[in-house]
Amino acid sequence: MTDDPAKRAAGYAAVDRYVTTGTCIGLGTGTTAYYAIERVGQRVAAGERISAVPTSVETERLCARWNVPVAALLENPMPVAIDGADEVAPDWSLTKGGGGALFREKAVALSAERFVVIVTESKLVRALGTFPLPVEIVPYAAPYVRREIERRFPRIEIVRRGTPDRPFVTDNDNWIIDCHFGRIDEPRALDDVLRSIHGVVASGIFWGIASDVIVGDPSGTVRTLERVQAS
Secondary structure (H helix, E strand, O other), X not given: OOOOHHHHHHHHHXXXXXXXXXXXXXXXXXXXXXXXXXXXXXXXXXXXXXXXXXXXXXXXXHHHHOOOOEOOOOOOOOOEEEEOOOEEOOOOOEEOOOOOOHHXXXXXXXXXXXXXXXXXXXXXXXXXXXXXXXXXXXXXXXXXXXXXXXXXXXXXXXXXXXOOOOEOEOOOOOEEEEEEOOXXXXXXXXXXXXXXXXXXXXXXXXXXXXXXXXXXXXXXXXXXXXXOOOO
């Protein structure tokens, strides 16, 4: 992977600020989370006792590469989980799932005592919706899910991830549909609507979950994003 100073800064800072030896942590999936995994691996190599709950098969593979012991969800107390995001709104609502691991990412984020989000400046938006919203669905129910979403949102564009002959399949053997809603002013309400449809496993909207947002800069510096309360 091409080195990215901004992502590295955010990932390293989150681990160094929030991870202590002797703990089990959640580790996310994606190009920014990669650097958090790398930093944990360096600390394990230095003799610290840190284990991790991975959010994907890919993250588990990276943990093995860095000799980070892995644990099952809620096998141990989990004081912190660290992961990236595709979009971060001022109120810390998130769009996630660009890497296809959204169900496990949300399970780990909800299970942790603190959920730390690591991003670069490019992920900060005034409102969610520029990035298509990933929705994980049960393949059998795909026609029904599509019909129900289109019935509720007639102008929406829905694209099944993958190719016609080979759909993208998650680690849970589900599909991802990317939904182009446009600007999302009420993420909580949209998440509720989507999850009410039979066959939807999870939506990529994460609201009310983030505890901290760390933003990395190309210069290698970081800042903590101030949360703006939704009106």
